[in-house]
Amino acid sequence: MTFLVTGCAGFIGHSVSMALLEAGHRVVGVDSLNAYYSVTLKRLRLAQLLKSPAFEFHQLDLAAPDALMELPGRSEIDQVIHLAAQAGVRHSMDNPFPYVTSNVVGHLSVLEFCRRMPRRPKLIYASSSSVYGVSTQSVLTEDDVAGPPASLYAVTKQADELMSQAYSSLYGIEQIGLRFFTVYGPWGRPDMAYWIFTRKALAGEPLDVFNYGDMERDFTYIDDAVAGVLAVALAERDAIQVGDVHRIYNLGSGRAEPLHNLVDAVASATGRNVDIAHQPHQPGDVMRTCADISRLCADYGYAPKIGLNEGIGRFVDWYMSDEDLAGI
Numbered sequence: 001m002t003f004l005v006t007g008c009a010g011f012i013g014h015s016v017s018m019a020l021l022e023a024g025h026r027v028v029g030v031d032s033l034n035a036y037y038s039v040t041l042k043r044l045r046l047a048q049l050l051k052s053p054a055f056e057f058h059q060l061d062l063a064a065p066d067a068l069m070e071l072p073g074r075s076e077i078d079q080v081i082h083l084a085a086q087a088g089v090r091h092s093m094d095n096p097f098p099y100v101t102s103n104v105v106g107h108l109s110v111l112e113f114c115r116r117m118p119r120r121p122k123l124i125y126a127s128s129s130s131v132y133g134v135s136t137q138s139v140l141t142e143d144d145v146a147g148p149p150a151s152l153y154a155v156t157k158q159a160d161e162l163m164s165q166a167y168s169s170l171y172g173i174e175q176i177g178l179r180f181f182t183v184y185g186p187w188g189r190p191d192m193a194y195w196i197f198t199r200k201a202l203a204g205e206p207l208d209v210f211n212y213g214d215m216e217r218d219f220t221y222i223d224d225a226v227a228g229v230l231a232v233a234l235a236e237r238d239a240i241q242v243g244d245v246h247r248i249y250n251l252g253s254g255r256a257e258p259l260h261n262l263v264d265a266v267a268s269a270t271g272r273n274v275d276i277a278h279q280p281h282q283p284g285d286v287m288r289t290c291a292d293i294s295r296l297c298a299d300y301g302y303a304p305k306i307g308l309n310e311g312i313g314r315f316v317d318w319y320m321s322d323e324d325l326a327g328i
């Protein structure tokens with residue numbers, strides 16, 4: 001099959017594209033290569049993908065409405081996996097506009113592309129655990145009513161789900177939204193806690209732990225996240241029922257880990273004694289995320305395999321394998 005993968009130079013997009021290529025598929029990758037974090041890292045990911053003759057890359061901004069409509073070979077695309085976005089909850093406090101242009105206008109561009117293509121490709125898109133907002137539920141199930149949004153990022157992901165629902169109802173576009181829960185691992189994101197903790201632990205600097213460490217996260221190892229995306233993308237018999245063309249799934253590990261478990265895993269994997277600098281709550285952070293993953297397990301055989309200690313161990317091994325990564 002031929003897949004269009006948006007955000008292919010990003011963390012999840014790169015890993016999903018690699019897995020699709022390894023499975024023998026063709027990938028048309030697009031990304032704006034924006035400078036939210038190291039463009040060098042994005043280019044390194046891209047260089048890996050470009051080793052495959054079944055991969056082609058187009059640098060474009062999804063917020064330009066016609067960018068996808070002018071994509072060479074667009075009529076051959078069987079399925080779209082939309083992973084491009086302006087990510088990062090905290091960054092949205094000081095830089096709100098890219099969230100609306102990339103996440104809302106960009107999502108609309110992808111929906112319009114699917115609507116206008118004669119083959120009406122199936123769309124799998126990234127949502128986020130952030131859509132649950134400030135929730136009082138200990139385990140988050142897909143049908144939970146969202147609490148108040150904790151950030152503009154969360155609002156844009158809620159808007160994406162609503163736009164997708166409207167496009168499915170209006171035009172019958174088959175869609176699956178995946179609510180990712182804190183994905184981490186090799187080739188990851190330098191703005192996320194596991195990367196910052198690792199860099200600081202190795203440099204002998206104290207780790208800033210927000211809300212005095214009183215937070216829990218459902219951490220999803222990248223290989224498990226990729227397995228979830230591919231299970232949905234490559235399913236032979238789709239779980240979608242007639243008349244139910246838009247479905248949403250949690251994609252997490254199904255376990256909530258206290259933040260201190262992440263600190264301990266980083267200390268253990270780096271072999272360093274770490275100092276913790278406790279910090280107050282940061283606006284935008286929610287206290288706890290924990291995914292109910294039973295729907296994805298039942299419908300697509302999803303079965304996460306990698307626990308936090310093993311996953312952080314693999315990340316730290318990767319991080320330490322290339323000394324240039326410390327400068328990113």
Ligand SMILES: NC(=O)c1ccc[n+]([C@@H]2O[C@H](COP(=O)([O-])OP(=O)(O)OC[C@H]3O[C@@H](n4cnc5c(N)ncnc54)[C@H](O)[C@@H]3O)[C@@H](O)[C@H]2O)c1
Nearest residue numbers: 007010011012032034061062084085102126128180182183
């Ligand atoms: N990583 C996580 O923990 C996590 C959790 C929840 C949801 N998500 C969602 O999963 C998706 C992938 O996240 P990621 O961690 O790989 O992020 P990432 O920032 O590493 O990748 C996103 C990529 O999209 C590209 N991009 C941004 N705006 C664009 C635009 N307007 N046009 C074209 N390309 C654009 C960026 O250059 C980047 O390479 C995003 O939708 C994100 O919101 C991620």
